[in-house]
Amino acid sequence: MEPWLVATSLIFLYLMITLAIGLIANRRLSTDAEDFLLYGRRAGPVVLYLTMVATYHSAFAFLGSGGFFYTHGVGFWVAGCWTILVGAITYTLGVRIWFVGKQFNYVTPADMLGDFYASEAVRIVAAVVSIVFTILYIQVQAQGLGYILSVASGDRVPFALGTAILLVVAATYLMLGGLRAVYWTDVLQGIWMYVAVWVGAVVLTVRLFGSPLELWRRVAAERPDLLTLPGPEGFFGPGMWFGMTVVLSFGVVLQPHMLIRFFSANSARTVKLLGATTPLYLASLYIPAAFVGLAGALVMPGLEVPDRIFPMLLFEHAPAWLTGLILAGATAAAMSTLDSILHSNMTVLTRDVYQRYVNPGASEQGVVAVGRLIVVALLVVAFVLSISSSELIVVVVTMSAAGAMQLLPGVCAVCLPAPRPLSKAGVLWGISSGLLTLYLTTVVSAHPFGMHGGIWALGVNWAVAWVVTRFSAAPDEDRVERIHGALEEFIYGADANP
Amino acid sequence: MLGFLGIMALAQPPIVFAVANRIEPWVLGVPFLYAYLTVVYALLCGLLLMVWRWRL
Numbered sequence: 001m002e003p004w005l006v007a008t009s010l011i012f013l014y015l016m017i018t019l020a021i022g023l024i025a026n027r028r029l030s031t032d033a034e035d036f037l038l039y040g041r042r043a044g045p046v047v048l049y050l051t052m053v054a055t056y057h058s059a060f061a062f063l064g065s066g067g068f069f070y071t072h073g074v075g076f077w078v079a080g081c082w083t084i085l086v087g088a089i090t091y092t093l094g095v096r097i098w099f100v101g102k103q104f105n106y107v108t109p110a111d112m113l114g115d116f117y118a119s120e121a122v123r124i125v126a127a128v129v130s131i132v133f134t135i136l137y138i139q140v141q142a143q144g145l146g147y148i149l150s151v152a153s154g155d156r157v158p159f160a161l162g163t164a165i166l167l168v169v170a171a172t173y174l175m176l177g178g179l180r181a182v183y184w185t186d187v188l189q190g191i192w193m194y195v196a197v198w199v200g201a202v203v204l205t206v207r208l209f210g211s212p213l214e215l216w217r218r219v220a221a222e223r224p225d226l227l228t229l230p231g232p233e234g235f236f237g238p239g240m241w242f243g244m245t246v247v248l249s250f251g252v253v254l255q256p257h258m259l260i261r262f263f264s265a266n267s268a269r270t271v272k273l274l275g276a277t278t279p280l281y282l283a284s285l286y287i288p289a290a291f292v293g294l295a296g297a298l299v300m301p302g303l304e305v306p307d308r309i310f311p312m313l314l315f316e317h318a319p320a321w322l323t324g325l326i327l328a329g330a331t332a333a334a335m336s337t338l339d340s341i342l343h344s345n346m347t348v349l350t351r352d353v354y355q356r357y358v359n360p361g362a363s364e365q366g367v368v369a370v371g372r373l374i375v376v377a378l379l380v381v382a383f384v385l386s387i388s389s390s391e392l393i394v395v396v397v398t399m400s401a402a403g404a405m406q407l408l409p410g411v412c413a414v415c416l417p418a419p420r421p422l423s424k425a426g427v428l429w430g431i432s433s434g435l436l437t438l439y440l441t442t443v444v445s446a447h448p449f450g451m452h453g454g455i456w457a458l459g460v461n462w463a464v465a466w467v468v469t470r471f472s473a474a475p476d477e478d479r480v481e482r483i484h485g486a487l488e489e490f491i492y493g494a495d496a497n498p
Numbered sequence: 499m500l501g502f503l504g505i506m507a508l509a510q511p512p513i514v515f516a517v518a519n520r521i522e523p524w525v526l527g528v529p530f531l532y533a534y535l536t537v538v539y540a541l542l543c544g545l546l547l548m549v550w551r552w553r554l
Contacts (some may be wrong), residue, residue, distance in 0.1 A: 038523075072533075074529070074531055077531075077532060077535050077536075078509075078535075079538075080509070080535060080539040081506065081509050081510070081539075084539055084543060085506070085540045085545070086504075087543075087546050088502055088546065091546065091549070091550070094500075127532055142502075213527035213528070216527060216528055216529060216532075217527075220521055220529060222520060225504070227521045227529045227531060228519050228520060228521060228531060229514070229515060229519045229531070238511030238512065239511075240517075241510070241511055241514070242510055242511055245510065261503075272550055273550065275546065275550070276546045276547050276549065276550030276551075277546075277547070277550075279542070279546060280543055280544050283539055283543070290532075416500045
């Protein structure tokens, strides 16, 4: 059988399995909107673990990270810093977010901030930030999916058709089973992508060099510039190293599709377990990526699009069945992030727009029905975005994690009790000035003085929020006491450290 | 928390650039920078697991 046919068949087999999982999830779905949007806040450690890691790692981890090692060398092992920091943030901040979500029935980040500040303006700004900086991220995932199917089929499935097929599959199982279907498919995707990237990288390394140690020796002999900082193109300077550590940990955790995972956990113990153990998966996925990128730099130098190094090496040096299995793993990596973003955007639009402003008295069934309609609309938006190449889209995608990170001062004000929390005006001015600074430091003049633009933006955000807080009305004392009192009881009370 | 930040500082500027940014000496067949970062990450993961296990 032709290699392309094997690879494409395996991807379609994988898609069939995800649809079957969506159908099974649909049979377990109740008419409860919380079940559709938040898995009924019953997600246990195994499911939540795999959905968190699968969602965190997108098509970029599978294809882009190999390209980064290919171009910039071992500097990309900085990825270990931000993935481990994700665990620490989950352990400390995530468990508090889970608690306030459960205690006060929050479903989205805007719910949490809007309630704490008793402010529709804060709610709307948080919802807009949540959507704008993730909806365009759909484009990256959808394009990755179209590209994978196009590569696997040897360009027999056109890019646009491949994107459409995979988007329809993801939207279908999301509409069928809500967050439960997303989580269950993520379990499959999380396992598949991890096994695939490790097996693929080890097979390639052994076939090309005999062993990973020989690969390291050859890199040192032929491309020593790939083994030190800042790398061949000077990319990984101190500012970028520190900036990526902060932005790709705090920024990604604060994106709504990750934050909603905390709300959906069944207990604080589950969230803490995730914090302690997810870094093992998240960081170790970049070890085989290093093998792929560095091997590619030696055997296929000068690629115009370094992100293609993994599939190109596979087609040239691995058996067809293995290539198919691994490209299905790449599909899993992209779909697990895509479905989560589709879901989180649907949740924000359903909860923060439809339920809040359009039809506050909507029935549970009505909310679920509207959620499904919103998924269809998002599907169309995602497809249009994936086949367009607007410069604005590229700009916003570049700012994605750093943009979401501008919610950090507000989230900290809610979750970390302090004598004088940031005021409503402080948070609003902070977010506005942070986003403006982000635009200036990532688009107008990228990363001034070698420091990541996201760090400049967060610094300005926090400084402005603090100064404005000094000269504006403090948040309502009773409301702050209600939330912070409950949090302190949870953290330091008799049931602390569950 | 302080322990975590202290170990994380070993993988951040300026330490990682001043101390670990070299190929030699090789550690178990792996160049120094990569091996150094891997060890620091293992310590951080171990610390998180320890905190969870002992409910610190």
